[in-house]
Amino acid sequence: MKRTKKVVLYAGVCVGLVGLTACNQNESASSEGGGASDGPITMMATLHTPEVPDKKIQNMIEEETGATLDIQWVPGDNYDERLNAAFATGTLPQVVSIQNPDLFIGAIQDDQFWEVGPYLEEYENLSKLKPEILENSKIDGKIYSIYQGRPLSRSGIIYRKDWADNLGLEAPTNIDEVYEMARAFTEDDPDGNGRDDTIGITDRNDMQYGAFKAIASWHGTPNDWGIKNGVVTPEFMFDEYMDTLNYIKDIHENGYMNQDFPVTSKTDQQDMFKTGKAGIYIGSMGDVETIYRDAVALNPDVELDVHNYVEGPDGEYGIWSIPGYGSLMMFPKSAVKTEDELKKILDFFDKLMDTDTMNTLVWGVEGEHYTVEDGLAKTMAENQQAADREVKPYLSIEIGEAETSGRYEGYSDYPPKTKATELEKDNEDYLIQDASIGLHSDEYIQNGERLQSIIQDATYQYILGQIDEDGFNKAVDNWKNQGGQTIMDEYTESYNELN
16 A cells, blocks of 8 residues: 655644643543543544644534544644554554554554444444445454545646637547647647747646556556556556557657646646646646636636546556545544544544535535535635634545535536536446455565656656666666565465455
8 A cells, every 4th residue: 555654743842732631631631542431532633734733623512412622733744653653652533644554554454443343334324325435444354544535536638729719629538638738838839829829738746646657557557566467567668658658758858748747846847737838737637726716817818628538549548546535534442442432533524524514524514614505615705714623624624525515516606616526436337456455465565666666767867868668677677676666475475365
């Protein structure tokens, strides 16, 4: 399982949360391995906003669920560090949000976290969690967490519809049409200003959430790991990966994309699109609204559209998928001492999933933070800052997704954004799953990121023309010799044990 690694420091957040006295109480409770069964539910949550929220929404959630919460808010950039420190010192709270459970695989296998799978059917709302996402969260075939849902695949194309209309182009439905749009947006003066000042694709230094992985999916490449002759094999050892390299290399050599994409940030990538220097953005389709708001301020005539379905050489469409969650709520036995305490915590999350309560957590107070239009929640523009400050932080403890909790989905008055949401759901019919989900490799945990840098460097070097196919294959051999073969062996052994 490959998930973005994040962490945080254990001591520094309490003061900003509820003051020194409460912090001291937290430390006292933590030193005793968690609160008593009738005490507050302690949890560590990722803070994605500049400030710790006031307790307005928390108080409402507590009233609606009958629970008392003691939340340690930890800035996202520090979360993994803080989590590791708490684990090392035996001061974990009762609920921890974990993005990469592989980091704690030894502790999980050593029975230091509660297995919750057998309990979920006892709860009206928790029993509604999607079986396929729960399956993706399993460790050694068991469920140790409840998940925070995320769309399985947001990937697609955002493009300049006004440019396409000027050139008589439709949304591209296969890789040849994507190539032709990139060429035409570069060579055929799509903005009609008589100058050679546009390119097709704008990309960035991100092989996952940038253009590379989506294009690889269109070519039929596995999603990180696939199965070849019964062996769990990395994507870059499949022919389709080399096909992807050649496709992007050709686009790059012809100047149909930004030449410096391996060192281009997401901000700079989007700026190229917003300012009319590029006409194709391959990535999260949901970005279309924020991109449009900035672009239309510079050019009131700009028109954007989104598209997802791009057939590959075999006439089929596939798109890479995440496991379906952003993070997992797990329950350390060092803090949750008894089954009764665990059930109390699960009861809280079950009540949290009630539709009205989840709307409070995600959207805030109706009439104050949001209104309801067409059965969807629309954040009140005049109170956007209050919503960002008071409500947005609590998204970190959402459980499930709109489909399972029944909460409102978001409203947008920008049609391409609404379309993007629909296409994300459409993508679910064409998902390419990572074959390593649920598998275990000690070598990957220890050296996976370091080894992946070998392949990333070789991928960029090939596209830039700095190495040929032999050079890329030498990088693959280097990856195998430095531990990659061990990862393959361990993943394959794990795969065989589960199958």
